[in-house]
Amino acid sequence: MAQITMTQALNLAIDEAMAEDDGVFCLGEDVSDKQGGGVFKITNGLSKKYGENRIRATPISETAIVGAAVGAALAGQRPICEIMLMNFVGVCMDQIVNHAAKLRFMSGGQTPCPMVLRTTTGVGVGFGGQHSDMLEAWFAHVAGIHVVTPSNAADARGLMRASIDANDPVIFIENILCYGLQSEDPGPGYRVPLGKAAVAKEGTDISLITYGRTVLDALEVAGELDKEGISVEVIDLRTIAPYDEATVLASVNKTGRAITLHEAVRPFGTGAEIAANIQEKCWDNLKAPVRRIGGTFSAVPFATHLEQAWIPQKADLVAQIKASVGKG
Amino acid sequence: MAEIERDKLLDVYTRTMKVNRTDEKFRALLMEGKVAVMYYCVRGQELVSAAAMAALDKDDYVVCTYRGQGEQTAKGIPLEKWWGECLGKETGTCKGKGGTMHITDPDTGIMVTTGVVGSGLPIANGLAMASQNNGDGKVTLVSFGDGAANIGGFHEAMNMAQLYKLPIIFLCQNNRYGEHTKFTDHTDSPDISSRAAGYGMKGLKVDGNNVNEVYPAMEEAVEHARSGKGPVLVEAMCYRMMGHFFGSDFSYMPPEHLEEMAKEDPLPKLRKVMLERQFTEEELDGIVAKIDAEIDAAVEHALAADLPSTDEIYKDVLEDVS
Numbered sequence: 001m002a003q004i005t006m007t008q009a010l011n012l013a014i015d016e017a018m019a020e021d022d023g024v025f026c027l028g029e030d031v032s033d034k035q036g037g038g039v040f041k042i043t044n045g046l047s048k049k050y051g052e053n054r055i056r057a058t059p060i061s062e063t064a065i066v067g068a069a070v071g072a073a074l075a076g077q078r079p080i081c082e083i084m085l086m087n088f089v090g091v092c093m094d095q096i097v098n099h100a101a102k103l104r105f106m107s108g109g110q111t112p113c114p115m116v117l118r119t120t121t122g123v124g125v126g127f128g129g130q131h132s133d134m135l136e137a138w139f140a141h142v143a144g145i146h147v148v149t150p151s152n153a154a155d156a157r158g159l160m161r162a163s164i165d166a167n168d169p170v171i172f173i174e175n176i177l178c179y180g181l182q183s184e185d186p187g188p189g190y191r192v193p194l195g196k197a198a199v200a201k202e203g204t205d206i207s208l209i210t211y212g213r214t215v216l217d218a219l220e221v222a223g224e225l226d227k228e229g230i231s232v233e234v235i236d237l238r239t240i241a242p243y244d245e246a247t248v249l250a251s252v253n254k255t256g257r258a259i260t261l262h263e264a265v266r267p268f269g270t271g272a273e274i275a276a277n278i279q280e281k282c283w284d285n286l287k288a289p290v291r292r293i294g295g296t297f298s299a300v301p302f303a304t305h306l307e308q309a310w311i312p313q314k315a316d317l318v319a320q321i322k323a324s325v326g327k328g
Numbered sequence: 329m330a331e332i333e334r335d336k337l338l339d340v341y342t343r344t345m346k347v348n349r350t351d352e353k354f355r356a357l358l359m360e361g362k363v364a365v366m367y368y369c370v371r372g373q374e375l376v377s378a379a380a381m382a383a384l385d386k387d388d389y390v391v392c393t394y395r396g397q398g399e400q401t402a403k404g405i406p407l408e409k410w411w412g413e414c415l416g417k418e419t420g421t422c423k424g425k426g427g428t429m430h431i432t433d434p435d436t437g438i439m440v441t442t443g444v445v446g447s448g449l450p451i452a453n454g455l456a457m458a459s460q461n462n463g464d465g466k467v468t469l470v471s472f473g474d475g476a477a478n479i480g481g482f483h484e485a486m487n488m489a490q491l492y493k494l495p496i497i498f499l500c501q502n503n504r505y506g507e508h509t510k511f512t513d514h515t516d517s518p519d520i521s522s523r524a525a526g527y528g529m530k531g532l533k534v535d536g537n538n539v540n541e542v543y544p545a546m547e548e549a550v551e552h553a554r555s556g557k558g559p560v561l562v563e564a565m566c567y568r569m570m571g572h573f574f575g576s577d578f579s580y581m582p583p584e585h586l587e588e589m590a591k592e593d594p595l596p597k598l599r600k601v602m603l604e605r606q607f608t609e610e611e612l613d614g615i616v617a618k619i620d621a622e623i624d625a626a627v628e629h630a631l632a633a634d635l636p637s638t639d640e641i642y643k644d645v646l647e648d649v650s
Contacts, residue, residue, distance in 0.1 A: 022461075022462070023461075023462070025461060053460070053461055054461070056457075056492070058488065059484070059487055059488060059491065061484035061487065061488055062484075063450050063480060063481045063484050063485075064450045064453060064481070064484035064485050064487070064488040066450070067447070067449070067450020067451045067453060067454060067481065067484075067485065068450060068451075068453045068454035068457050068488065069454060070450075070451045070454055071391075071439075071440075071450070071451040071452060071453060071454020071455040071456070071457065071458065071468075072454040072455070072457050072458040072461070073454070074434075074439050074440065074451070074454070074455060075389070075439075075454070075455050075458030075459070076458065077458045077461060077462070079454070091480075094444055094447055094481075095447065095450060095451070098442075098443075098444050098447065099440070099442070099444075099447060099451060103432075103440065104644050104645070104646070104647075105425060105644045105645055106422060106425060106426040106430040106432070107421075107422050107425075107426055107430070107432035107644075108420070108421070108422035108423035108424075108425050108426065108432075108640075108644060109423075109643070109644040110421075110422065110432055110433075110434055111432055111434060111439065111440070112647060143645050144645055144646060146646070166647075167647040168646045168647055242646070
């Protein structure tokens, strides 16, 4: 089977959805081939194929971009809008939170809002404080939206198709450092259902619950600890909200221990919600307190060594796993 | 300027009075204590809404604001559903989950009523974009006040609409107040419509209290947008003759301003035009009596209707895919 990168996977998923449904269209800054097919090339080649109306390059106007996606979705289309970098959601939160997320509910179910908001981010690229944050918890805290992030190319293809199919808004978070990851191509029409986690690696001693780029760290650490006789189960949530509680709880009930791991800052992060839920529902099976690992509670710094120190450390992950299983 | 066709004029009059009588009824119910909900009075702006809705087709899209009663009833939302929603009943357009600030009725094209000043403009662009994409021939009209002209979304939406030549009408009802702040205290330029030029857009400024100005302008704007020539910004000068919302303090509105408003009241002016065009007092009064009877019946229906079931708080959050 052919290998594809996450960039190719996303492009293929959008391409095939556009080919199947005239109502699917993209809008965002620089997305047309006139501007090079997107800053990260996700929409490369698509305006040549589908025209400038279906790959609409927009002005730098995030509120107008998301608002237009909301309106088009209300009219029955399936817009995929792009907010180039996740920090820029700060200038269009009203459209996402007050409108996209709530219009189904506030209309009594009459106006669902089937749209995908793609956005990119990630720590470790040297982009500094306003281009790197993982802000998924902001959206996970709002009823009426799905929050999705892939950790590999195959999931990216399947999650993107499922997100375009969904009849509600989806915040689709891409990590810049994952674009080059390769998977075996799952092929056309492949879908990964929203709200379903993957057990990325089975284990028996502790559950490591994570998503996005930190799945790679989790798998690397789990592989190393296997050699030391510590069996780590890695859960890749894939959909951060609403998340696959059944898979998470089943894993923790089996292992009796859990750590949440995300690149986003630790305080009030999604890991806190998951940890609290585990303590409420798995208490009788827990052998150790649930631990949380996240980014440092400061702005993402610029200098490489500072940025690297900011990110959740694999050494810390190892230490916390060992402490949790009593081998620290 | 060509005279408004007689049938059309009657249509505008009927819609205007529907808006006005609905507003009067709402204020009466609030005064009597029969209902206690947020209501944003439209007294003084009835004609602008009615003229705009009369210029649209039934299937055209409308996005309005919390002060949207005029657009909603003039576009034709069934009154029982409208009152049901305002009173928080299960018979309402949104099963009582939206309320006065979020009336939605896609059947009559009322796609969004937003409670956030200025947020409707970017969304309206999207509705118009969908029509441009699928060629359904609809136009979208978004209504907002002078206050909304100073929020960033206005600028972004205007530029984008003109860039794509979207079939959209931006209707600024300049009612001289942004919440409690007078127009001249929040904006130093003489009007909003002149901003259209900055986007390369067609702009019109009209007296919203004069049917012979506001209706033809709305028709012109709709024709322009529907024919593919792009968006139009229409600024209809009018007055908000009450406070920001029912019961709110409006001591900040000076007496001389209230007197000026009373002189410009669109309703006596419209009645004068109707009589000049040979409609009789009896005909006009008969229309109002019929509207009153419809409103009374709708209010009774809404008052008697059931409250939404409590489990509605869990429904319509996301699509139920189970």
